Amino acid sequence: MKTETIILNSFLGLGVIALALWMIAWGQEGKFLGAQYVEVRDTIEVYDSRELAWFRTPDPDDPEETIGYWVERAALPDSEPPELADPEAGDVVVEPADLDRFTPARTWEIQRGVSRDRADEDGVVLSLSRTIGLWFAAICTLFVFSFLYRDNPFYKFAEALVVGVSAAYSMVVAYWTMVIPNLIGKLLPDLVQAAFVPEHDQPFYAPHIGVLILSILLLWRLSPVGGWVARWPLAFIIGTTAGFRLIAHLESDFAIQIQATILPLVVRDDGGFNFWMSVRHLVIMLGVMAGLTYFFFSIEHKGFVGKTARVGIWVLMITFGAGFAYTVMGRITLLTNRIEYLFDDWLWLIS
Amino acid sequence: MKRTFPLIIAAVAGYVMVVAYFMPALQQVREDAEEWFNILAAIAMILGGASILGMHLRKVSDRRAGWGFSVVTLLGFLVTLYVGLFKVGVPPMPEYPDRAWTGEYIAQGSALWWSFEYIIYPITATMFALLAFYVASAAFRAFRAKNLEAMLLLGTAFVILLGRSYAGTLLTGWYAEEYPNLTLPGLTDMIMGVFNTAGQRAVMIGIALGIAATSLKILLGIDRSYLGSRNG
Structure with missing residues (x-):
């Protein structure tokens, strides 16, 4: 056996032993490590x-x-x-x-998670499903972290699982938020109102028969023959996206950005000249123009244009530096959240 | 019918969206088209699901390398789909206890909520958190202050990382009252408010022009790549 494998297995074994001892220590106090508690806020009784x-x-x-x-x-x-x-x-x-x-056919409990500090309060009970969930999530978190060493079956398991679950999750969200209220709800409003959304008050809307037909054509792609008809709804999606984006981006990212850049170069406030604000406006305006000059490739970047484009590169480099810093901070925040999850929620090592 | 009709559909749908923006009388048409787009995007999810299903089923049946992980993907996919579509563990609305399907599909405590809370969120958040290590590693290897541009990028990142954390206040707080703009938080505000604003605007204007050009190419039928190959 390789030395590397021996060291890794030793660390893994020590970790498992430490975890077991820590669990036993909490068990002495009558608590299960990582236990999740809930309080019942309401009950819904359903009768036959x-x-x-x-x-x-x-x-x-x-x-x-x-x-x-x-x-x-x-x-x-x-x-x-x-x-x-x-x-x-x-x-x-x-x-x-x-x-x-009468005896209820089913009683639903509306539960809300509470912190472990409240575990001994009346009405607060251990939630088995949430406790199992927390342990599963913690183990999956460790599986993903194991990628820092190298690609391995544990990481691949977590990766494969999240691919399947999140794909289905997206489908379910699309079904309940779009297909049911906006497609079925406008073609069969009575059914949707009676079965799924009691507040649904929209009447039958005939134009939506069109999108039903397009939906069927889109799904026709799964058929072994005539899959080309799926191009029609696809063309509709592409066309509406192009039309919508054309206007939306020209308005919000073009016109409004230009409007926001047209700033007073001589700023006056309280009757006096505000030098620093004027400089600030001047730098923003020149910075935008220099940046745009760099993106303008119809003129060769030499002479005055070349120098302006070079200033544009400096402005863009500062922007990318800021973007990089924020990305790093965002990732580190996520990392601290995950570590907090492991050490606080799961292992109860910190409070 | 295979290539010309889709071009007409794309052009008409696109032009309607553009014209409707300027004509209040066509506002309803625009809203309908947006809703149709959203519905079709939701239906397209089924195609995506079918594609995942088909690909992984083939991998399992062919016993290709890593087929065991495909089984995990398939199980995760099918179980989540079932519990989500059938609202497993979702109580009915308290106002309508006689209608079993009226509850919120992602109600706290439901099976779908569980799969998001304990599978999707922890795994994806940890995957993104891993990038902290890789970004740091890549920065260490790639960032060399060998010219002015690299120095600007590196220096800006350094100032902002310090300025947006407590370290900035700790290091430069002692002269904050005399020169507030020269402290690390002050410099960070200045960079974000002036240079970053200018750079972001230049980038956004460039992107807007790029999207406008791409959209026009589609509407005019110059870009037909979405139709796929001629053999299809």
Whole structure:
């Protein structure tokens, strides 16, 4: 066995032993290392829909609000949805069910994570799923850090996992935030309102049949024949992007930037001449022009243009230096966050 | 139909977006087109998912090198897709307990929330955090103050790194009252407010002109690369 492997395995073994001892130490105090706690903020009880039905009626005290309650189906006349309340008077005509007689088909707990300092408080309980999650996240974090040594199966595992999960996550987000409310919600509004988004109040919108057709054509690419029809929706995407970007960038990144650069070169405030502000404006204006001169390749960069372009390079170098510094700071902030996660949330070494 | 019609679609869609910007009467058309774009982008995600699925399934079936990691990707993909689309662990809205699917798809405590909180976020954040080491290593090897341009880049980065941290105040705070602009935080503010502003504006104006030119090439049918090869 190579010396390098022996040293690495030794470090790994020592780490595991230290972790086990640390866990035992916390175990003596009756706590599990990395445990996550939650408090139950609310419960939602769902009853069997064959026995009870849920109804909402205007709140007699606040006409803009509604109140909901379960009603025994046997008490409903002819199993028809009754007029539960007079919309104007707000009188409830069907009595809520006596829920003590029924067992909920399912009870949902609305939980919120709390810090471990509050673990002993009433109503705060250990969350197994979150604790497992934290351990899994901590181990995956170590897997990724292992890349600092060299590429290895642990890093590859974390990488493969995040590729699959994040791809599916993006699809799910797109489905629930775009496809359901904006496509299905405008073609089958009643279905979406009844099943997914009770507040959905948009009517049927016929023009969206067009995007449904384009969507089908786009998915046709998966078909073994006629995949070329997917170019039509693709062309639509490209065309709208080009049109939108053309205007948006000319407005925000071209016109507005030029407008912001047209600054008074002689700044007066409180009736006097503000020398430093005037210099500042002059430098900004000259800096922008010098930078643009560097990007202007239709004229050869020599003579006056060449010198101006060189000044432009200096301005750009300062900009890139600032960008580099901010990138480094951002990455170091992320690094400290991850280290804090490992040492505080997981190992409870710091508070 | 294979090449000309897509060109017409792209041109018409693009010109409508441009013209609608200047004509309030076409505002609804513009909004519809934007929404269609967003919907099609969401549908395109399915194509991306199918591509990942197909690629990794082929890798597993061919037993190519690293096929075990493809199994991990496939499992992660399918499980997340299932728990997300079927809202596993998502409670209904308290106002509508009789409608199981009304809850927020990313509700705290749900399976999808778990996958983001304990898989996606920690792994991606750590991957980005790793770059701190590589940026430092690359800077050490590449940055040499051998000419004025390199010195400017290096010096600016140095001043800003110190000026935006407590070190700047610690090192130059003792003369802050007399010469506030010459302290490291003061110099940082000056660099960010003057030189960085000028440089960023020059870059942004250049990018805007580049995007405008690229967009016009697409709308005029000069750039047809998005149509793919002629054989397709």
